[in-house]
Amino acid sequence: MSDYKVIDPYTGEQVKEYPTATDDEVRAAVERAHEAFASWSTTPIAERAAVLSRAAAIFAERSRELAEIIRTEMGKPLGQGIFEAEFSGEIIQYYADNAEAFLADEVLENRGGVDARVRKSAQGAILGIMPWNFPYYQVARFAFPNLMLGNTVVLKHAPQCPWSATTIAEILTEAGLPAGAYENVFATNEQISDIVIPHPAIRGVSLTGSERAGAAVAEVAGRNLKKVVLELGGSDPFIVISTDDLDAVVENAIETRMENSGQSCNASKRFIVLDELYDDFTAKLAEAIEGTAIGAADDEEAIVGPLSSQAAADRLREQVSSAIAEGAQVLAGDVAGSGDARVQPALLGGVTGEMHAYREELFGPVGTVYRAKDVDDAIRLANDTPFGLGSRLWCSDPEQARAIADRIDAGMVAINGAGAEDYDMPFGGTKRSGFGRELGPHGMEEFMNRKLVVMP
Numbered sequence: 001m002s003d004y005k006v007i008d009p010y011t012g013e014q015v016k017e018y019p020t021a022t023d024d025e026v027r028a029a030v031e032r033a034h035e036a037f038a039s040w041s042t043t044p045i046a047e048r049a050a051v052l053s054r055a056a057a058i059f060a061e062r063s064r065e066l067a068e069i070i071r072t073e074m075g076k077p078l079g080q081g082i083f084e085a086e087f088s089g090e091i092i093q094y095y096a097d098n099a100e101a102f103l104a105d106e107v108l109e110n111r112g113g114v115d116a117r118v119r120k121s122a123q124g125a126i127l128g129i130m131p132w133n134f135p136y137y138q139v140a141r142f143a144f145p146n147l148m149l150g151n152t153v154v155l156k157h158a159p160q161c162p163w164s165a166t167t168i169a170e171i172l173t174e175a176g177l178p179a180g181a182y183e184n185v186f187a188t189n190e191q192i193s194d195i196v197i198p199h200p201a202i203r204g205v206s207l208t209g210s211e212r213a214g215a216a217v218a219e220v221a222g223r224n225l226k227k228v229v230l231e232l233g234g235s236d237p238f239i240v241i242s243t244d245d246l247d248a249v250v251e252n253a254i255e256t257r258m259e260n261s262g263q264s265c266n267a268s269k270r271f272i273v274l275d276e277l278y279d280d281f282t283a284k285l286a287e288a289i290e291g292t293a294i295g296a297a298d299d300e301e302a303i304v305g306p307l308s309s310q311a312a313a314d315r316l317r318e319q320v321s322s323a324i325a326e327g328a329q330v331l332a333g334d335v336a337g338s339g340d341a342r343v344q345p346a347l348l349g350g351v352t353g354e355m356h357a358y359r360e361e362l363f364g365p366v367g368t369v370y371r372a373k374d375v376d377d378a379i380r381l382a383n384d385t386p387f388g389l390g391s392r393l394w395c396s397d398p399e400q401a402r403a404i405a406d407r408i409d410a411g412m413v414a415i416n417g418a419g420a421e422d423y424d425m426p427f428g429g430t431k432r433s434g435f436g437r438e439l440g441p442h443g444m445e446e447f448m449n450r451k452l453v454v455m456p
Contacts, residue, residue: 004162004186009075009306009341010297018162018186026191027199029183033125033152034201036180041122041150045099048148052096054175055144059089059136066167070135071297073161074308075341079300080260088140091423095148095444102444103149115455122150123449124203127196129217131209132158132308133263139168141427142206143182145444152181154202156192160309193220202226204447208265211432229436229446231265231428233361234389237382238268240277241375241395241404249394250284252417253367254303256392258292258345261304262365263312265433266390266412266421269362271369272381278371285347285369286332292345292365304365306341313341316364323348323357331369359386375404383409389429390420411437 006016021029040048059066067081076084095102106118128142135157143153157165169184187196197205197220206229207217214230221228238256243249256268273281295302307313320335333346345365351357357368372378382391390412395401405413411429414420421427421439428437436446 002186003159003188005160006073006163007160007309008072009309010071012310012340015072016163018166020188021186021191023191023195026185026187026195029185030125030154030196030199030201032180033154033183036178037122037124037150037152040147040152040178040181043150045103045148048150049096049099051172051176052092052144052148055171055177056089056092056096058171058174059085059092059140062171063089066136066164069163069167070161071305073135073163074132075306076260077295077300077302077305078298079302082300084134084137087423088136091137091140091439092144094423095145098441099148099444102441106450117453119451119453120149120445121449121451122146123447125152125154125201126447127192127202127205128153128155129192129205129207129209129213130155130157130161132161133260133265135161135164136168138208139165141423141438141443142208145438146447147177147181149444149448151203151447152183154183154185154196156185156187156196159186162186189216193217197221197226198224204228206436206438206446207231214434227447229428229438230434231389231436231438232432232434233363233387234265234267234429234433235269235361235385235387236266236390236392236410237385237408238271238392239372239378239382239394239404239408240271240273240281241378241393241400242274242397243277243394244396246277246280246284248417250281250288252392252394253285254288254292257367258303258365261307261343262345263308263363266427268392269367270381270385271367272372272378273369274372274374274378278369282331282347282349282369285367289332289345289347289367294342294344304345307343307364308341310341312363313343316343316362316366319357319360319362320346320348320366323351323355326355326357327352328355328357328368333366335366353384361387375400379404379407383407386432387429388431389433390414 004018063085066085108116204227208231329350331347334344388410391410412420426437426440426442
């Protein structure tokens with residue numbers, strides 16, 4: 001029986017099943033990627049860019065169809081799925097448009113007066129291990145900068161996303177990518193650790209997923225001297241210091257907590273509010289959460305849908321129940337829910353450092369709110385987490401905002417509603433949220449050979 005199944009979270013019914021690859025099929029996929037590297041890496045940049053541009057156009061043209069696939073796979077609200085498909089196409093086009101500049105030689109000034117330059121080139125086949133929460137976007141930000149660089153890709157998608165995984169591979173074939181340059185494999189975790197990562201042809205590994213998965217992959221990669229990029233969990237703080245428009249702050253809080261049904265690594269999960277704003281903010285946020293309904297499968301305007309699976313919903317309910325048993329208060333929402341994959345948005349207060357919910361990531365539409373005595377206390381609460389992915393800060397004094405941002409221990413800080421997830425900005429974290437960066441020019445550099453060439 002295969003692990004690669006499509007089970008619709010809206011209905012609980014199995015829609016599709018794909019066979020798990022055999023050991024020989026997995027080895028063959030790696031070898032095809034290795035063989036394709038010789039020709040793809042020497043293909044002129046303009047020709048590689050033309051292939052990516054065609055792929056970007058297909059993502060845009062088929063955005064609704066692609067959205068319907070991931071709605072069925074992991075429950076993403078339809079409008080958000082359309083946006084994800086279109087945004088993935090924009091990411092692809094960004095690398096196609098900017099590859100010439102990103103890959104230009106870096107000329108080095110030097111005391112010897114020689115012609116010294118860093119040449120930027122591909123390394124080989126790169127393994128990507130992708131999650132279910134953004135089935136297209138996560139692949140786009142890993143695979144396409146590497147393909148544009150000239151690397152080839154072996155892609156293991158999440159077991160609940162085989163339909164979107166095969167569709168991405170089909171789009172690349174339609175766009176004209178040579179055979180072997182992108183290999184989709186329905187491999188087991190054991191095959192990845194025993195066959196793929198140790199394979200001499202694999203030059204690096206990029207994983208987006210849980211801490212547990214990241215630690216396991218990093219261990220195997222380390223033993224085999226392979227570079228790793230890890231984008232893991234997050235428990236991002238949403239810090240409110242001062243504002244002239246509290247309603248706008250609350251609107252942003254809802255948007256950044258509830259998008260993708262709260263299943264985003266860099267979603268706002270912990271609302272940390274200065275004492276003088278706490279009561280008003282919490283009352284408004286609780287009211288907004290009470291008014292956030294779970295949308296139907298065909299509702300393009302829905303903010304929240306079911307969680308990705310029954311198991312994910314059960315896990316979140318267990319975390320909330322544990323927090324309540326330890327003394328947390330429910331400030332908004334029906335945390336019990338219906339028992340299926342639908343989890344009603346909720347807000348918890350009274351969470352203390354002794355509770356499991358203080359340290360854990362709540363992966364779903366449940367937030368926690370904290371009262372901060374002053375700015376120093378707010379920063380302490382923000383940093384008192386094993387994670388360090390993103391953060392959001394509201395402060396009406398720009399100079400103070402930048403000073404606070406310097407003290408936040410995270411990979412990204414977005415101030416006063418600014419977006420920090422665009423295709424031309426680096427995405428990544430610190431601490432147990434992982435290391436390495438994706439998107440922007442940095443997204444092409446992680447698995448790049450920066451070769452020094454010196455000539456008199």
